Amino acid sequence: MALLQISEPGGKPIQPVRKRAVGIDLGTTNSLVAARCGGSVECLPDDQGECLLSSIVYYRKGKEPLVGSAAKSEMIANPGDTIASVKRLLGKSLSEIKAERQFIPYDFNEGRDDQTPAIRTADGDKDPVIISSDILKCLVRRAEDCMQGALDGAVITVPAYFDDAQRQQTRDAARLAGLKVLRLLNEPTAAAVAYGLDSQDQGNVIVFDLGGGTFDVSLLSLQKGIFEVLATGGDTNLGGDDFDYLLADWIRNSASSEIDYDADASAHTSLLHQANQAKHRLSESPVVEVEHQGQSLQIDNIRFAQLCESLLDRTLLICTRVLRDAGKKIEDIDNIVLVGGATRMPIIRSAVAEFFGKESMTEIDPDKVVALGAGIQADILIGNKPADSFLLLDVNPLSLGIETMGELVEKIIPRNTTIPVIKAQEFTTFKDGQTAMSIHVVQGERELVSDCRSLARFELKGIPPMVAGAAKIRVEFQVDADGLLSVSARELSKGMSAEIVVKPSFGLNADTIEQMLSSSQMNAKNDMKIRALKEAQLEARQLIDATINAIDADSSLLNEPEKKSIAAIIEKLNLAITQDEQIKIHALTEQLNRISGDFAARRMDLHVSEALRGESIEKLEKS
Numbered sequence: 242m243a244l245l246q247i248s249e250p251g252g253k254p255i256q257p258v259r260k261r262a263v264g265i266d267l268g269t270t271n272s273l274v275a276a277r278c279g280g281s282v283e284c285l286p287d288d289q290g291e292c293l294l295s296s297i298v299y300y301r302k303g304k305e306p307l308v309g310s311a312a313k314s315e316m317i318a319n320p321g322d323t324i325a326s327v328k329r330l331l332g333k334s335l336s337e338i339k340a341e342r343q344f345i346p347y348d349f350n351e352g353r354d355d356q357t358p359a360i361r362t363a364d365g366d367k368d369p370v371i372i373s374s375d376i377l378k379c380l381v382r383r384a385e386d387c388m389q390g391a392l393d394g395a396v397i398t399v400p401a402y403f404d405d406a407q408r409q410q411t412r413d414a415a416r417l418a419g420l421k422v423l424r425l426l427n428e429p430t431a432a433a434v435a436y437g438l439d440s441q442d443q444g445n446v447i448v449f450d451l452g453g454g455t456f457d458v459s460l461l462s463l464q465k466g467i468f469e470v471l472a473t474g475g476d477t478n479l480g481g482d483d484f485d486y487l488l489a490d491w492i493r494n495s496a497s498s499e500i501d502y503d504a505d506a507s508a509h510t511s512l513l514h515q516a517n518q519a520k521h522r523l524s525e526s527p528v529v530e531v532e533h534q535g536q537s538l539q540i541d542n543i544r545f546a547q548l549c550e551s552l553l554d555r556t557l558l559i560c561t562r563v564l565r566d567a568g569k570k571i572e573d574i575d576n577i578v579l580v581g582g583a584t585r586m587p588i589i590r591s592a593v594a595e596f597f598g599k600e601s602m603t604e605i606d607p608d609k610v611v612a613l614g615a616g617i618q619a620d621i622l623i624g625n626k627p628a629d630s631f632l633l634l635d636v637n638p639l640s641l642g643i644e645t646m647g648e649l650v651e652k653i654i655p656r657n658t659t660i661p662v663i664k665a666q667e668f669t670t671f672k673d674g675q676t677a678m679s680i681h682v683v684q685g686e687r688e689l690v691s692d693c694r695s696l697a698r699f700e701l702k703g704i705p706p707m708v709a710g711a712a713k714i715r716v717e718f719q720v721d722a723d724g725l726l727s728v729s730a731r732e733l734s735k736g737m738s739a740e741i742v743v744k745p746s747f748g749l750n751a752d753t754i755e756q757m758l759s760s761s762q763m764n765a766k767n768d769m770k771i772r773a774l775k776e777a778q779l780e781a782r783q784l785i786d787a788t789i790n791a792i793d794a795d796s797s798l799l800n801e802p803e804k805k806s807i808a809a810i811i812e813k814l815n816l817a818i819t820q821d822e823q824i825k826i827h828a829l830t831e832q833l834n835r836i837s838g839d840f841a842a843r844r845m846d847l848h849v850s851e852a853l854r855g856e857s858i859e860k861l862e863k864s
């Protein structure tokens with residue numbers, strides 16, 4: 242699009258100022274920054290001409306931290322002060338970090354588990370937000386040098402599976418680095434943008450993203466230039482590094498080394514480095530030699546694929562799940578986009594091609610594709626390009642809902658709903674005269690609250706006292722484009738309202754999400770049974786309460802045998818409720834309903850005639 246030439250009074254043309262916006266791929270292993278330079282969006286290099294910045298930070302006492310390759314070379318000499326793969330620590334508690342990884346060469350400050358865990362370094366305690374912001378600051382300096390001025394905003398990419406806590410800490414890191422976040426963008430979505438897939442008319446695209454430490458698969462559907470993420474799946478603990486570990490094991494075992502790698506951190510690091518180099522060379526040639534402890538070992542891609550069979554299977558299993566979630570078959574997939582340095586491995590490319598029955602798109606450097614997409618999106622969001630160029634839609638990974646009576650979950654936004662989204666549902670009070678309602682926000686696929694994850698609780702007060710079931714409470718869930726959730730509740734007659742923004746301090750990782758999904762599938766039948774029982778118990782309890790209240794108010798309308806028979810049914814029903822006997826609960830509820838229905842009709846007659854005599858409209862309403 243041509244820039245408009247506007248004339249000043251003196252006739253000198255002025256140029257509208259182009260705003261400086263960048264796209265940043267904050268990766269587990271490497272990070273990049275991209276921006277529009279002249280006609281196209283490009284990855285910006287450092288003064289050595291390198292675009293990839295190793296996501297490694299080395300802390301020295303009282304000095305500026307070193308970031309990138311300078312820090313990488315300190316990994317062996319100063320493993321405790323050189324922090325790598327910090328993305329894996331974002332949004333997690335110390336106990337979660339420890340549960341996930343057996344070996345971490347860092348000295349964590351053992352604070353409270355609900356605090357952000359910090360690593361003790363020579364330059365003081367550094368938490369994942371600070372460490373990530375040091376990586377971002379390095380990219381910001383690079384971009385400001387290249388673009389000759391301060392940045393106006395940035396789009397930062399995150400794995401599709403990042404939860405609220407991880408997204409929030411990414412934003413915090415950006416803010417700490419002095420960046421204005423225009424938007425957090427899912428990495429696979431950014432990759433599809435880089436390939437310009439919005440220019441196609443329609444089709445289904447798989448974005449297969451295997452980075453250093455995380456794996457994401459997304460299924461995008463293209464319709465008339467608009468694309469939507471139909472489903473996502475992934476594993477935040479599966480990446481190119483895991484192939485290094487298996488290759489390192491193979492080197493260690495094949496060379497029958499005497500070294501105790503578990504006790505010697507620097508020997509462990511150099512073994513991993515050697516494995517990583519061998520893995521890279523296997524992408525160039527079918528057979529490679531590895532020199533280790535004076536021995537010469539040989540490995541080819543066939544043996545490498547055998548060693549890594551379980552990892553390959555894990556990636557394909559996740560692809561199967563994503564297809565299933567999106568309701569698509571392999572034949573429905575038109576394009577496969579490979580993202581992340583680890584997809585250069587021939588063993589990955591052939592496994593993916595065999596699974597989908599077609600070759601993948603690989604023209605754009607898989608290390609740069611996400612940053613380029615983010616750069617394109619940043620350019621649009623800052624207003625340098627028409628905003629209608631494309632529309633991005635993402636999905637939420639797990640259902641969101643609230644707790645209802647009986648500890649049951651009412652789902653308000655089902656999983657894989659396109660975001661941003663607003664959905665509302667009406668609820669009512671359970672007890673007569675109830676003036677407050679506790680709203681418990683949960684996330685997960687199961688029917689019972691105890692099997693889901695609690696996100697937040699808040700209270701709606703000031704509900705005008707009414708009979709049970711008369712109040713109308715509108716609960717609204719809003720998930721913004723970054724996946725952050727706000728929940729509000731409003732009483733419709735008086736308009737009292739309360740709301741909360743959900744930023745859970747520590748979130749879920751993809752493994753936990755996968756576990757939650759598979760446990761919901763495994764337990765689906767049983768959960769439905771429990772739900773049916775709980776609902777029957779709830780209905781019965783409500784009927785018992787209402788009947789007792791009615792008898793208290795109008796006992797004169799019942800004769801003694803009737804009172805006795807109602808009391809007997811209530812007693813039996815209470816027993817059936819406590820003994821979880823669903824069939825009996827149903828039968829007795831029906832019986833009580835019949836008798837109390839008759840009684841209710843008599844009460845109605847009485848109150849109508851009272852009302853007609855001008856006694857009490859309120860009493861009539863109540864009955």
Ligand code: AMP
Pocket residue numbers: 268269270271272451452453454480481482517520521522524580581582583584585586608
């Ligand atoms: P990323 O998080 O996308 O930067 O991922 C980097 C991962 O890609 C690391 O595990 C690298 O070892 C891996 N990688 C980069 N280049 C190659 C290559 N040529 N062959 C195999 N793996 C590679």
